[in-house]
Amino acid sequence: MAQSKITEGNLNAIEIRKRRAQWSRISLSWAIVGTFIFLVWLLFFADIKEDSKDLVNILVGAFVAVLAKSTDYWFKDKDDPEHKESQEAIASN
Numbered sequence: 001m002a003q004s005k006i007t008e009g010n011l012n013a014i015e016i017r018k019r020r021a022q023w024s025r026i027s028l029s030w031a032i033v034g035t036f037i038f039l040v041w042l043l044f045f046a047d048i049k050e051d052s053k054d055l056v057n058i059l060v061g062a063f064v065a066v067l068a069k070s071t072d073y074w075f076k077d078k079d080d081p082e083h084k085e086s087q088e089a090i091a092s093n
Helices: 008-045 050-075 081-092
Strands: none
Touching: 008 050, 008 081
């Protein structure tokens, strides 16, 4: 398979996609944190029925795993595919 020459426009498109992906990840992380805070508020500070409290308690437990996965994403060392794609594009020029 012939390798096509990477143009400045292609590099700009890669950078735009990287920025959009980063903002998507940040937005999703904030949504997860906001939902968790809301569930904790419901559990401890809202006046809800006992049956509903059990459900909220289960949801808080489930969101602990989601928060752990989100924290792992942001703070663990990882190989970013967008960064790798940029490096390969620059190296092929």
